[in-house]
Amino acid sequence: MKILLKNGNILTPFREIKNGGIYIEDGKIVSVFENTGDLEKFQINLEKEKNDLKIIDVKKNYVSPGFIDIHTHGAGGYDFMDGTIESILEASKTHMKYGTTSIVPTTLTSTLEELFITFDNFRKAKEKNDGPNLLGLHLEGPYFSMEQRGAQDPRFIRNPDPREYIKILDYSKDIIRWTIAPELPGAIELGIELKKRGILPSIGHSNAIYEEVLKAFEYGFTHITHLYSGMSMVRRINGYRFAGVVESAYLLDDITVEIIADGKHLPKSLLKLIYKIKGSDKICLVTDSMRAAGMPDGEYILGSLKNGQRVVVEDGVAWLPTKDAFAGSIATANKLVKTMVEIAEVPLLEAIKMITSTPAKVINIFDRKGSITPGKDADIVVFDKDIDIKLVIVRGEIRIMNF
Numbered sequence: 001m002k003i004l005l006k007n008g009n010i011l012t013p014f015r016e017i018k019n020g021g022i023y024i025e026d027g028k029i030v031s032v033f034e035n036t037g038d039l040e041k042f043q044i045n046l047e048k049e050k051n052d053l054k055i056i057d058v059k060k061n062y063v064s065p066g067f068i069d070i071h072t073h074g075a076g077g078y079d080f081m082d083g084t085i086e087s088i089l090e091a092s093k094t095h096m097k098y099g100t101t102s103i104v105p106t107t108l109t110s111t112l113e114e115l116f117i118t119f120d121n122f123r124k125a126k127e128k129n130d131g132p133n134l135l136g137l138h139l140e141g142p143y144f145s146m147e148q149r150g151a152q153d154p155r156f157i158r159n160p161d162p163r164e165y166i167k168i169l170d171y172s173k174d175i176i177r178w179t180i181a182p183e184l185p186g187a188i189e190l191g192i193e194l195k196k197r198g199i200l201p202s203i204g205h206s207n208a209i210y211e212e213v214l215k216a217f218e219y220g221f222t223h224i225t226h227l228y229s230g231m232s233m234v235r236r237i238n239g240y241r242f243a244g245v246v247e248s249a250y251l252l253d254d255i256t257v258e259i260i261a262d263g264k265h266l267p268k269s270l271l272k273l274i275y276k277i278k279g280s281d282k283i284c285l286v287t288d289s290m291r292a293a294g295m296p297d298g299e300y301i302l303g304s305l306k307n308g309q310r311v312v313v314e315d316g317v318a319w320l321p322t323k324d325a326f327a328g329s330i331a332t333a334n335k336l337v338k339t340m341v342e343i344a345e346v347p348l349l350e351a352i353k354m355i356t357s358t359p360a361k362v363i364n365i366f367d368r369k370g371s372i373t374p375g376k377d378a379d380i381v382v383f384d385k386d387i388d389i390k391l392v393i394v395r396g397e398i399r400i401m402n403f
Contacts, residue, residue: 066101
């Protein structure tokens with residue numbers, strides 16, 4: 001299909017093109033029009049060809065690259081570790097309704113059996129996929145600090161063992177990032193192995209101090225998973241104070257971070273602080289959503305239906321039953337953008353960058369996704385001033401249309 005979008009305010013996301021247009025063909029962005037005159041001439045010539053052309057007037061709404069969520073556990077009542085192909089496809093499609101065109105399904109600490117079943121199902125889901133791009137898998141755990149485990153199941157938390165992680169890495173070629181506590185014995189060696197395989201080592205659920213984070217950064221741990229959630233801040237050890245993971249994120253200019261901007265995990269003050277120090281080029285917006293994203297309040301299971309933990313969803317967030325910790329979010333991608341704009345008072349263009357170009361660079365796909373540039377994949381989202389989704393195009397195909 002050939003698609004011509006017109007009358008849109010295009011967020012590239014490096015600048016805004018008012019009353020612009022985009023021509024899409026064979027799943028790629030072919031042309032970006034910056035004035036109505038050129039667009040009208042192009043449209044006339046296209047219509048003369050009388051071929052498979054769809055012209056969409058986006059009615060002065062915003063047009064941006066498709067949203068890229070590099071950390072999510074599920075949505076629509078499904079978890080990526082439910083053990084079925086359907087769960088992966090349906091959870092992804094729920095996120096697509098809210099503007100996500102590329103997704104990195106994320107695991108939880110679990111048995112090896114459940115992990116390998118997830119690998120098998122993900123591989124098969126890619127073959128049947130007609131939703132957002134399934135970019136690869138993010139393993140969250142099991143190599144975590146017990147003190148910073150958050151909602152991760154303590155039954156499965158352990159130290160890295162090369163006999164185990166080599167088996168995992170050899171089993172699946174779909175792993176593109178792995179979150180690890182770098183202070184654990186053997187964690188640096190695992191990071192080295194990941195870098196050899198082109199996989200991003202990420203710091204998370206960690207009780208590390210600055211010196212340990214710095215060493216990990218030198219060995220390729222260049223990203224921090226859900227900043228402030230499940231990690232150390234200033235620690236006192238024998239009376240002395242040591243900077244933790246959070247402070248390390250600020251001290252290391254080149255390290256990237258991700259934040260759960262659902263308006264619950266981080267208050268306005270911290271959202272503004274993170275943005276002030278790190279800037280949009282170093283921040284990714286992620287949902288870290290569990291199966292209740294896009295669903296009503298109630299009781300749900302975090303993780304697989306077989307071995308997951310019971311959580312309670314209310315007040316816009318998922319809680320452990322004890323109400324002493326969050327258990328993932330119920331956010332969708334458009335909610336993240338809305339939070340950054342309305343609560344953190346970040347310019348829309350900068351918020352869009354944090355969910356398009358920055359995550360694309362972090363997971364090394366910016367050569368084909370993350371900006372509205374001729375030659376890149378036609379993953380496009382259109383939304384109004386309230387960040388409500390009007391149109392979703394994935395790989396040049398219209399998937400959602402709410403005009």
